[in-house]
Amino acid sequence: MKKILTFGLILLGFSLQSCKDFLEVEPQDQVSDEATIFDKTSAETAVRGAYRGLANLNYGGGFQNTILQSGGDVFSVNVGLTDLSVTNYDLRSDIPFLQTYWNNNYNTINRTNHIIEKVPLVTDIKLTTDLKNQFLGEAYFIRALSYFDLAKLYGGVQVFLTPTKSYTEKIGVKKSTQAQVFAQILDDLNKAEGLLPTTVVRNRATKFTVYALRARLYLYLNRFDDAEKDLNSILVNTSYRLIKPFALATGTTESVLELTYTINNQNPGFTLWQGNRQLSPTATLHNLLNDPKVGGGRKILSKLNTSNQYIGSIFPTNASANYVIRTAELYLNRAEARLKKSNPDITGALSDLNIVKTRSEIAVSSANTKESLLLEIENERRVEFGLEPHRWFDLVRTGRAAEVLKVNNSNKYIFPIPANEILVNPVLEQNVGY
Secondary structure, rough: HHHHHHHHHHHHHHHHHHHOOOOOOOOOOOOOOOOOOOOOHHHHHHHHHHOOOOOOOHHHHHHHHHHHOOOOEEOOOOOOHHHHHHHHHOOOOEEEEEEEHHHHHHHHHHHHHHHHHHHHHOOOOOOHHHHHHHHHHHHHHHHHHHHHHHHHHHOOOOOEEEEEEHHHHOOOOOOOHHHHHHHHHHHHHHHHHHHHOHHHHHHHHHHHHHHHHHHHHHHOOOOOOOHHEEEEEEOHHHHHHHOOOOOOOOOOOOEEEEEEOOOOOOOOOOOHHHOOOOOEEEHHHHHHHHHHOHHHHHHHHEEOOOOOOOOEEEOOEEEEEEEEEHHHHHHHHHHHHHOOOOOOHHHHHHHHHHHHHHHHOOOOOOOOOOOHHHHHHHHHHHHHHOOOOOHHHHHHHHOOHHHHHHOOOOOHHHOOOOOOHHHHOOOOOOOOOO
Protein backbone atom coordinates (compact mmCIF):
# COMPACT_ATOMS: atom_id res chain seq x y z
CA MET A 1 0.00 0.00 0.00
CA LYS A 2 2.90 2.34 0.78
CA LYS A 3 4.32 1.74 -2.69
CA ILE A 4 0.94 2.30 -4.28
CA LEU A 5 0.48 5.54 -2.35
CA THR A 6 3.93 6.76 -3.36
CA PHE A 7 3.29 5.90 -7.01
CA GLY A 8 -0.08 7.64 -6.83
CA LEU A 9 1.53 10.77 -5.43
CA ILE A 10 4.07 10.76 -8.24
CA LEU A 11 1.34 10.38 -10.87
CA LEU A 12 -0.74 13.14 -9.35
CA GLY A 13 2.33 15.30 -9.12
CA PHE A 14 2.94 14.93 -12.84
CA SER A 15 -0.73 15.64 -13.56
CA LEU A 16 -0.83 18.79 -11.49
CA GLN A 17 2.56 19.94 -12.74
CA SER A 18 1.00 19.97 -16.21
CA CYS A 19 -1.82 22.06 -14.71
CA LYS A 20 0.74 24.55 -13.43
CA ASP A 21 2.64 24.61 -16.68
CA PHE A 22 -0.28 25.28 -18.94
CA LEU A 23 0.03 28.70 -20.52
CA GLU A 24 3.22 29.69 -22.26
CA VAL A 25 3.27 32.40 -24.87
CA GLU A 26 4.21 29.65 -27.33
CA PRO A 27 1.33 27.75 -29.01
CA GLN A 28 1.61 24.74 -26.68
CA ASP A 29 -1.12 26.27 -24.49
CA GLN A 30 0.85 25.76 -21.28
CA VAL A 31 1.89 27.96 -18.35
CA SER A 32 5.44 27.86 -17.02
CA ASP A 33 5.55 30.26 -14.07
CA GLU A 34 3.75 32.94 -12.12
CA ALA A 35 4.75 35.72 -14.55
CA THR A 36 3.42 34.13 -17.73
CA ILE A 37 0.44 36.44 -18.22
CA PHE A 38 2.05 39.87 -18.31
CA ASP A 39 0.75 41.69 -21.41
CA LYS A 40 -2.01 41.68 -24.03
CA THR A 41 -0.39 38.98 -26.16
CA SER A 42 0.21 36.57 -23.30
CA ALA A 43 -3.32 37.14 -22.01
CA GLU A 44 -4.72 36.30 -25.44
CA THR A 45 -2.57 33.17 -25.52
CA ALA A 46 -3.89 32.19 -22.10
CA VAL A 47 -7.49 32.48 -23.25
CA ARG A 48 -6.75 30.47 -26.38
CA GLY A 49 -5.22 27.85 -24.13
CA ALA A 50 -8.42 27.64 -22.08
CA TYR A 51 -10.49 27.09 -25.21
CA ARG A 52 -8.03 24.48 -26.42
CA GLY A 53 -8.50 22.77 -23.09
CA LEU A 54 -12.22 22.54 -23.81
CA ALA A 55 -11.72 21.41 -27.39
CA ASN A 56 -8.91 18.88 -26.98
CA LEU A 57 -9.25 17.78 -23.35
CA ASN A 58 -12.76 18.17 -21.93
CA TYR A 59 -14.59 17.34 -25.16
CA GLY A 60 -12.07 14.88 -26.53
CA GLY A 61 -13.13 11.61 -28.10
CA GLY A 62 -12.99 9.59 -24.87
CA PHE A 63 -15.59 11.68 -23.06
CA GLN A 64 -17.96 11.50 -26.02
CA ASN A 65 -17.37 7.75 -26.32
CA THR A 66 -18.29 7.05 -22.70
CA ILE A 67 -21.36 9.29 -22.48
CA LEU A 68 -22.72 8.15 -25.85
CA GLN A 69 -22.45 4.49 -24.85
CA SER A 70 -24.00 5.27 -21.46
CA GLY A 71 -27.04 6.69 -23.29
CA GLY A 72 -27.79 3.30 -24.84
CA ASP A 73 -28.17 4.35 -28.49
CA VAL A 74 -24.52 4.04 -29.52
CA PHE A 75 -22.28 1.00 -29.15
CA SER A 76 -18.59 0.17 -29.44
CA VAL A 77 -17.59 -1.52 -32.69
CA ASN A 78 -14.78 -3.43 -30.97
CA VAL A 79 -16.32 -4.21 -27.60
CA GLY A 80 -13.75 -4.39 -24.81
CA LEU A 81 -13.96 -4.88 -21.06
CA THR A 82 -14.09 -1.13 -20.48
CA ASP A 83 -16.96 -0.76 -22.95
CA LEU A 84 -18.86 -3.51 -21.14
CA SER A 85 -18.28 -1.75 -17.82
CA VAL A 86 -19.88 1.36 -19.31
CA THR A 87 -22.84 -0.31 -20.97
CA ASN A 88 -23.50 -2.57 -17.97
CA TYR A 89 -23.31 0.47 -15.66
CA ASP A 90 -20.71 -1.35 -13.60
CA LEU A 91 -17.77 1.04 -13.48
CA ARG A 92 -14.73 0.42 -11.30
CA SER A 93 -12.93 3.38 -9.76
CA ASP A 94 -9.59 2.23 -11.20
CA ILE A 95 -10.67 2.40 -14.86
CA PRO A 96 -8.12 4.77 -16.45
CA PHE A 97 -10.56 6.98 -18.36
CA LEU A 98 -12.13 8.14 -15.09
CA GLN A 99 -8.78 9.66 -14.11
CA THR A 100 -8.37 11.12 -17.60
CA TYR A 101 -11.71 12.96 -17.53
CA TRP A 102 -11.00 14.18 -14.00
CA ASN A 103 -7.55 15.48 -14.97
CA ASN A 104 -8.75 17.04 -18.23
CA ASN A 105 -11.42 19.15 -16.59
CA TYR A 106 -9.17 20.25 -13.74
CA ASN A 107 -6.41 21.14 -16.21
CA THR A 108 -8.83 23.41 -18.04
CA ILE A 109 -10.10 24.85 -14.76
CA ASN A 110 -6.55 25.61 -13.71
CA ARG A 111 -5.98 27.48 -16.95
CA THR A 112 -9.01 29.65 -16.23
CA ASN A 113 -7.88 30.22 -12.64
CA HIS A 114 -4.59 31.62 -13.91
CA ILE A 115 -6.49 34.01 -16.19
CA ILE A 116 -8.85 35.13 -13.43
CA GLU A 117 -5.97 35.76 -11.02
CA LYS A 118 -3.46 37.38 -13.37
CA VAL A 119 -5.30 39.31 -16.08
CA PRO A 120 -6.53 42.02 -13.65
CA LEU A 121 -2.89 42.69 -12.69
CA VAL A 122 -1.66 43.32 -16.25
CA THR A 123 -0.70 46.95 -16.86
CA ASP A 124 -0.11 46.76 -20.63
CA ILE A 125 -2.07 49.71 -22.10
CA LYS A 126 -2.91 47.55 -25.14
CA LEU A 127 -4.97 45.34 -22.84
CA THR A 128 -7.94 47.67 -22.55
CA THR A 129 -10.60 47.44 -19.86
CA ASP A 130 -13.06 46.00 -22.38
CA LEU A 131 -10.59 43.30 -23.39
CA LYS A 132 -9.79 42.51 -19.76
CA ASN A 133 -13.48 42.11 -19.04
CA GLN A 134 -13.97 39.89 -22.05
CA PHE A 135 -11.05 37.62 -21.15
CA LEU A 136 -12.20 37.36 -17.54
CA GLY A 137 -15.78 36.67 -18.62
CA GLU A 138 -14.59 33.92 -20.95
CA ALA A 139 -12.52 32.40 -18.15
CA TYR A 140 -15.48 32.40 -15.76
CA PHE A 141 -17.67 30.81 -18.44
CA ILE A 142 -15.16 28.08 -19.30
CA ARG A 143 -14.62 27.34 -15.61
CA ALA A 144 -18.40 27.09 -15.13
CA LEU A 145 -18.75 24.70 -18.07
CA SER A 146 -15.88 22.52 -16.80
CA TYR A 147 -17.28 22.31 -13.28
CA PHE A 148 -20.73 21.59 -14.72
CA ASP A 149 -19.37 18.57 -16.59
CA LEU A 150 -17.44 17.41 -13.52
CA ALA A 151 -20.56 17.65 -11.35
CA LYS A 152 -22.64 15.74 -13.90
CA LEU A 153 -19.98 13.04 -14.15
CA TYR A 154 -18.92 12.63 -10.51
CA GLY A 155 -21.51 14.46 -8.39
CA GLY A 156 -19.68 16.31 -5.64
CA VAL A 157 -16.11 17.29 -6.52
CA GLN A 158 -13.33 19.47 -5.17
CA VAL A 159 -13.64 23.17 -6.00
CA PHE A 160 -10.51 25.23 -6.67
CA LEU A 161 -10.88 28.92 -7.48
CA THR A 162 -7.18 29.87 -7.54
CA PRO A 163 -4.31 28.40 -9.54
CA THR A 164 -2.97 25.07 -8.33
CA LYS A 165 0.81 25.23 -8.44
CA SER A 166 1.64 22.00 -6.59
CA TYR A 167 -0.09 18.66 -6.18
CA THR A 168 0.13 19.09 -2.40
CA GLU A 169 -2.46 21.88 -2.63
CA LYS A 170 -5.10 19.29 -3.50
CA ILE A 171 -4.32 16.98 -0.61
CA GLY A 172 -6.53 17.59 2.39
CA VAL A 173 -9.25 19.31 0.34
CA LYS A 174 -12.62 17.63 0.69
CA LYS A 175 -15.14 17.48 -2.12
CA SER A 176 -18.04 19.89 -2.17
CA THR A 177 -21.54 18.51 -2.60
CA GLN A 178 -23.06 18.54 -6.06
CA ALA A 179 -25.43 21.30 -4.89
CA GLN A 180 -22.47 23.40 -3.74
CA VAL A 181 -20.72 22.87 -7.08
CA PHE A 182 -23.88 23.93 -8.91
CA ALA A 183 -23.98 27.07 -6.75
CA GLN A 184 -20.38 27.87 -7.73
CA ILE A 185 -21.22 27.32 -11.40
CA LEU A 186 -24.13 29.74 -11.13
CA ASP A 187 -21.91 32.31 -9.46
CA ASP A 188 -19.34 32.02 -12.25
CA LEU A 189 -22.01 32.39 -14.92
CA ASN A 190 -23.47 35.45 -13.21
CA LYS A 191 -20.01 37.02 -13.12
CA ALA A 192 -19.43 36.13 -16.76
CA GLU A 193 -22.71 37.74 -17.76
CA GLY A 194 -21.62 41.07 -16.33
CA LEU A 195 -18.28 40.98 -18.15
CA LEU A 196 -19.00 39.56 -21.60
CA PRO A 197 -20.19 41.53 -24.63
CA THR A 198 -23.57 41.13 -26.31
CA THR A 199 -22.16 39.93 -29.58
CA VAL A 200 -22.78 36.87 -31.73
CA VAL A 201 -19.66 34.71 -31.91
CA ARG A 202 -20.11 30.99 -32.40
CA ASN A 203 -16.80 29.75 -30.99
CA ARG A 204 -16.31 32.05 -28.00
CA ALA A 205 -18.29 32.88 -24.90
CA THR A 206 -20.64 35.88 -25.00
CA LYS A 207 -23.65 36.95 -22.96
CA PHE A 208 -25.74 34.69 -25.18
CA THR A 209 -23.70 31.58 -24.37
CA VAL A 210 -24.09 32.47 -20.70
CA TYR A 211 -27.88 32.58 -21.08
CA ALA A 212 -27.83 29.20 -22.84
CA LEU A 213 -25.63 27.41 -20.32
CA ARG A 214 -27.30 29.00 -17.31
CA ALA A 215 -30.70 27.88 -18.62
CA ARG A 216 -29.33 24.33 -18.87
CA LEU A 217 -28.16 24.62 -15.26
CA TYR A 218 -31.54 25.96 -14.15
CA LEU A 219 -33.17 22.77 -15.46
CA TYR A 220 -30.96 20.81 -13.05
CA LEU A 221 -31.90 23.20 -10.26
CA ASN A 222 -35.64 22.96 -11.03
CA ARG A 223 -35.71 26.74 -11.56
CA PHE A 224 -37.88 26.55 -14.64
CA ASP A 225 -39.16 30.14 -14.66
CA ASP A 226 -35.54 31.34 -14.60
CA ALA A 227 -34.62 28.90 -17.38
CA GLU A 228 -37.39 30.24 -19.59
CA LYS A 229 -36.31 33.82 -18.92
CA ASP A 230 -32.73 33.12 -20.01
CA LEU A 231 -33.88 31.22 -23.08
CA ASN A 232 -36.17 34.07 -24.05
CA SER A 233 -33.16 36.40 -23.79
CA ILE A 234 -31.25 34.46 -26.41
CA LEU A 235 -34.06 33.30 -28.70
CA VAL A 236 -35.30 36.85 -29.15
CA ASN A 237 -32.13 37.31 -31.21
CA THR A 238 -32.68 36.23 -34.82
CA SER A 239 -29.03 35.13 -35.01
CA TYR A 240 -30.15 31.94 -33.26
CA ARG A 241 -32.55 30.11 -35.56
CA LEU A 242 -32.95 26.63 -37.03
CA ILE A 243 -32.07 26.01 -40.66
CA LYS A 244 -34.12 23.97 -43.10
CA PRO A 245 -33.16 21.44 -44.36
CA PHE A 246 -31.30 20.04 -41.37
CA ALA A 247 -27.55 20.59 -41.59
CA LEU A 248 -24.78 20.97 -39.07
CA ALA A 249 -22.33 23.49 -40.44
CA THR A 250 -19.77 25.65 -38.68
CA GLY A 251 -20.79 29.22 -37.95
CA THR A 252 -24.50 28.96 -38.74
CA THR A 253 -27.52 30.13 -36.74
CA GLU A 254 -27.95 26.50 -35.60
CA SER A 255 -24.87 26.92 -33.41
CA VAL A 256 -24.66 28.66 -30.03
CA LEU A 257 -21.25 27.44 -28.91
CA GLU A 258 -18.96 25.31 -31.02
CA LEU A 259 -15.37 24.20 -30.61
CA THR A 260 -13.33 24.74 -33.75
CA TYR A 261 -10.55 22.64 -35.26
CA THR A 262 -8.22 22.74 -38.24
CA ILE A 263 -6.31 20.23 -40.32
CA ASN A 264 -3.37 20.79 -37.96
CA ASN A 265 -5.49 20.70 -34.79
CA GLN A 266 -8.00 17.99 -35.57
CA ASN A 267 -11.29 17.17 -33.91
CA PRO A 268 -10.52 14.27 -31.52
CA GLY A 269 -14.08 12.98 -31.94
CA PHE A 270 -13.65 12.41 -35.69
CA THR A 271 -11.98 9.01 -35.27
CA LEU A 272 -14.93 7.76 -33.25
CA TRP A 273 -17.01 7.64 -36.41
CA GLN A 274 -14.69 7.53 -39.44
CA GLY A 275 -11.89 5.31 -40.76
CA ASN A 276 -10.96 2.76 -38.11
CA ARG A 277 -13.98 3.92 -36.20
CA GLN A 278 -14.81 3.07 -32.62
CA LEU A 279 -18.57 3.71 -32.48
CA SER A 280 -21.73 2.93 -34.37
CA PRO A 281 -25.36 3.96 -33.93
CA THR A 282 -27.53 1.06 -32.75
CA ALA A 283 -30.05 -0.39 -35.17
CA THR A 284 -32.78 1.30 -33.12
CA LEU A 285 -31.23 4.76 -33.43
CA HIS A 286 -30.39 4.24 -37.10
CA ASN A 287 -33.98 3.29 -37.82
CA LEU A 288 -35.32 6.28 -35.91
CA LEU A 289 -33.05 8.67 -37.80
CA ASN A 290 -33.98 7.12 -41.13
CA ASP A 291 -37.72 6.98 -40.47
CA PRO A 292 -39.25 9.85 -42.53
CA LYS A 293 -41.84 10.36 -39.78
CA VAL A 294 -39.25 10.58 -36.96
CA GLY A 295 -35.84 11.54 -38.25
CA GLY A 296 -36.83 13.42 -41.38
CA GLY A 297 -33.88 15.45 -42.61
CA ARG A 298 -31.73 14.13 -39.76
CA LYS A 299 -31.24 10.87 -41.63
CA ILE A 300 -27.88 12.25 -42.76
CA LEU A 301 -26.56 11.50 -39.25
CA SER A 302 -26.66 7.72 -39.74
CA LYS A 303 -25.94 5.96 -43.00
CA LEU A 304 -25.64 2.37 -44.18
CA ASN A 305 -22.32 1.63 -45.90
CA THR A 306 -21.54 -1.01 -48.51
CA SER A 307 -20.75 -3.50 -45.76
CA ASN A 308 -24.20 -3.02 -44.19
CA GLN A 309 -22.74 -1.20 -41.22
CA TYR A 310 -24.32 1.85 -39.59
CA ILE A 311 -22.01 4.85 -39.82
CA GLY A 312 -22.50 7.99 -37.74
CA SER A 313 -21.69 11.22 -39.57
CA ILE A 314 -21.77 13.93 -36.92
CA PHE A 315 -18.23 14.99 -37.95
CA PRO A 316 -17.91 14.79 -41.75
CA THR A 317 -14.23 15.80 -41.66
CA ASN A 318 -11.44 15.84 -39.08
CA ALA A 319 -11.74 19.63 -38.96
CA SER A 320 -15.50 19.67 -38.30
CA ALA A 321 -16.70 21.69 -35.33
CA ASN A 322 -17.79 20.06 -32.09
CA TYR A 323 -21.12 21.49 -30.93
CA VAL A 324 -21.38 22.17 -27.19
CA ILE A 325 -24.70 24.05 -27.38
CA ARG A 326 -27.00 24.08 -30.40
CA THR A 327 -30.05 26.21 -31.09
CA ALA A 328 -32.28 23.13 -31.18
CA GLU A 329 -31.42 22.53 -27.53
CA LEU A 330 -32.59 26.04 -26.68
CA TYR A 331 -36.06 25.36 -28.09
CA LEU A 332 -36.35 21.95 -26.46
CA ASN A 333 -35.05 23.27 -23.13
CA ARG A 334 -37.58 26.10 -23.25
CA ALA A 335 -40.36 23.67 -24.12
CA GLU A 336 -39.48 21.64 -21.01
CA ALA A 337 -39.16 24.73 -18.82
CA ARG A 338 -42.54 26.03 -20.00
CA LEU A 339 -44.17 22.75 -19.03
CA LYS A 340 -42.51 22.44 -15.63
CA LYS A 341 -42.64 26.05 -14.46
CA SER A 342 -45.00 27.27 -11.75
CA ASN A 343 -47.72 28.10 -14.29
CA PRO A 344 -47.32 25.57 -17.12
CA ASP A 345 -47.56 26.93 -20.67
CA ILE A 346 -48.65 24.00 -22.83
CA THR A 347 -49.23 26.15 -25.90
CA GLY A 348 -45.77 27.70 -25.72
CA ALA A 349 -44.11 24.33 -25.10
CA LEU A 350 -45.91 22.80 -28.08
CA SER A 351 -44.82 25.70 -30.27
CA ASP A 352 -41.14 25.21 -29.33
CA LEU A 353 -41.29 21.46 -29.93
CA ASN A 354 -42.93 21.96 -33.31
CA ILE A 355 -40.27 24.47 -34.40
CA VAL A 356 -37.72 21.64 -34.14
CA LYS A 357 -40.04 19.13 -35.81
CA THR A 358 -40.81 21.50 -38.70
CA ARG A 359 -37.14 22.16 -39.31
CA SER A 360 -36.56 18.40 -39.38
CA GLU A 361 -39.35 17.96 -41.96
CA ILE A 362 -41.58 15.76 -39.83
CA ALA A 363 -45.22 16.16 -38.84
CA VAL A 364 -45.92 18.56 -36.01
CA SER A 365 -47.24 17.35 -32.68
CA SER A 366 -50.77 17.87 -31.44
CA ALA A 367 -50.11 16.70 -27.86
CA ASN A 368 -52.12 18.72 -25.36
CA THR A 369 -51.11 17.41 -21.93
CA LYS A 370 -48.01 18.06 -19.88
CA GLU A 371 -47.15 14.36 -19.62
CA SER A 372 -47.51 13.59 -23.32
CA LEU A 373 -45.51 16.66 -24.30
CA LEU A 374 -42.67 15.83 -21.91
CA LEU A 375 -42.42 12.37 -23.47
CA GLU A 376 -42.38 13.86 -26.97
CA ILE A 377 -39.63 16.28 -25.95
CA GLU A 378 -37.60 13.37 -24.57
CA ASN A 379 -38.04 11.42 -27.82
CA GLU A 380 -37.21 14.47 -29.92
CA ARG A 381 -33.99 15.01 -27.95
CA ARG A 382 -33.10 11.37 -28.50
CA VAL A 383 -33.15 11.81 -32.27
CA GLU A 384 -31.91 15.40 -32.50
CA PHE A 385 -28.84 14.72 -30.34
CA GLY A 386 -28.42 11.04 -31.21
CA LEU A 387 -24.70 11.34 -31.89
CA GLU A 388 -23.98 13.99 -29.26
CA PRO A 389 -23.31 13.26 -25.55
CA HIS A 390 -26.66 14.34 -24.12
CA ARG A 391 -29.02 11.39 -23.66
CA TRP A 392 -27.37 9.86 -20.58
CA PHE A 393 -27.35 13.20 -18.76
CA ASP A 394 -30.91 13.97 -19.94
CA LEU A 395 -32.32 10.71 -18.59
CA VAL A 396 -30.49 11.02 -15.28
CA ARG A 397 -31.60 14.64 -14.82
CA THR A 398 -35.26 13.92 -15.55
CA GLY A 399 -35.35 10.77 -13.40
CA ARG A 400 -36.03 8.56 -16.41
CA ALA A 401 -32.85 6.46 -16.42
CA ALA A 402 -34.46 3.63 -14.43
CA GLU A 403 -37.43 3.22 -16.77
CA VAL A 404 -35.68 3.86 -20.08
CA LEU A 405 -32.24 2.32 -19.48
CA LYS A 406 -33.20 -0.08 -16.68
CA VAL A 407 -30.55 1.43 -14.41
CA ASN A 408 -32.35 0.92 -11.13
CA ASN A 409 -29.41 1.62 -8.83
CA SER A 410 -29.38 5.42 -8.45
CA ASN A 411 -25.78 5.26 -7.16
CA LYS A 412 -24.79 4.50 -10.76
CA TYR A 413 -26.12 7.82 -12.03
CA ILE A 414 -22.74 9.36 -11.25
CA PHE A 415 -19.31 7.85 -11.83
CA PRO A 416 -16.85 6.81 -9.11
CA ILE A 417 -14.16 9.24 -8.02
CA PRO A 418 -10.90 7.97 -9.62
CA ALA A 419 -9.19 5.51 -7.30
CA ASN A 420 -5.87 7.30 -7.49
CA GLU A 421 -7.45 10.51 -6.17
CA ILE A 422 -8.75 8.62 -3.15
CA LEU A 423 -5.37 6.99 -2.52
CA VAL A 424 -3.43 10.23 -2.42
CA ASN A 425 -6.08 12.26 -0.61
CA PRO A 426 -7.69 10.29 2.24
CA VAL A 427 -10.23 13.04 3.00
CA LEU A 428 -11.70 12.73 -0.50
CA GLU A 429 -14.64 10.38 0.03
CA GLN A 430 -15.64 7.87 -2.63
CA ASN A 431 -19.13 8.12 -4.07
CA VAL A 432 -21.69 5.83 -2.47
CA GLY A 433 -21.87 2.40 -4.10
CA TYR A 434 -18.29 2.27 -5.36
